[in-house]
Amino acid sequence: MDAGWLRTGAPTAPAAQSELERRYRRLLRLLPRHYRDEREEEMLAVFLAAEQSADPDNFDITLRYGSPSWAERISIAALAVRLHWLGPSNSARAALRGRATWLFLSVYLLLAAISGAIGVISTAVLLLWPPDMVNDPLDGAGLASISFAGVAEFVTSVSSWLGVGWVLAWALGVAGGKRALNGAAAIVAVIAALAVVRWGMTPYSLWTSWAQCAFWFLIALGLFAANSADREPGRREPLTLRLPHQRRLTIGAVGVAAVMSALAVASFCADSGSGVPWSSWLAAATGGLPDEGVLSCWIVLIAAAVWRIRRRRAVTPAPIPDEYVIAAAAVVTLVFVARIPWLYDLMQGVLFGRFGDYTSLITLYLVVFSLLVATVGVLAIVLVTSAVRRWRALPD
């Protein structure tokens, strides 16, 4: 195909706005306003010319009934994510935003992989090795009870495959390289799509479930958008989700997954046996498992405590890089927001029926708010304030 004729030729587009044009303009609304002011007409002309060239005989029909392809939609969405987040310039702020986003994605995928592994392990244990045998695991009878029905249920369980998916996405991200990262993005997108189907089939699904699906789609899009960009000058190693101290982190992640899996199984077993006094406390401590929200709460709080202790002991405390502060602020704020419905449900179960309705409601709000602020909230406020201060200090 010779593109030279285009310099003198003209793609014939009608003067009146067609349905295709209207749909494409609607799609372009994803882009920032300043960018649309500059580029909208130009991009529209290119899109229409490409559509005409793809099927010149049926272009009239395409104009009337056609709509942008999925590949086109994804490319615009990826451009929108990049522009909204990184901006068109190569400023210090844009570079910092990029590094902080990448760190956030790395941390989130690690947490999701741990919670995915917990889900898979605990589901496998509970289905393949029923709870009554877990209560008495040392007599050797447990292994004999593995049933084909349990194996079949595990293999066909969607949630167990989602867990495997998160672990696989994280492993691909750590392996690094263009194909591996695109694979990781594709897996996260499939997980999000499966979650949409799942919540679509569930009556009365919570808004938080939909928000989580949208968040996962954003994660996939973020991975894809960052991976499709040119690499920074002088950077020779492949783009990867590997974090600093990756080996220690992997060992730690396996350890956390093992301990949390044991807690999840123990909690389930304790729940199934009535009259066990500590079962409700264990269930509350591990509530929502497997869930990266609860996991993040614990990990972030422990990490903050360890950091404070090490900082006090250090003679000259090393400054934390800005992107770490911003990424940590994002993780903790996410945990803070994600925990609200969980804590609300928990406290509702505890309070209602014990007091009058109004007293219960007011107490509920007060207790939920105080608990949140007292736990993750303080950390979120400190980190967010610090992140904003550092951000403001940078030149535009």
Add this chain to the structure above:
Amino acid sequence: MPHRVLSEQTFYVLTSLTAGPLHGYGMIAEVAALTDERIRLRVGTLYGIVDRLASIGAIELDREEIVDSRLRRYYRLTDEGRLLLAREIARQAANARVAERRLAAQATMKPAISR
């Protein structure tokens, strides 16, 4: 200008502009032609690349035209862009030479091993 490792799409966009200024669809068509239709750029992808190349001074606006009441912007390669492309070609050629030498060495070693 520090050397950038270009993505394949960016590399072909730069290559498409070596013959002269092109507008957006011209670049899409030229890249498709250069790669035997293997790379079909989407509009969002193309403008992501155009923005990045313009921000590092590798390409610049040549002129604007209105054709059939549609805006066309033509872009041209700058001297910086030519240098960037030349460096990328040299990098890829060096990679290819290393791999080629390895393959050739292996081919000559194999008969010796089998004997």
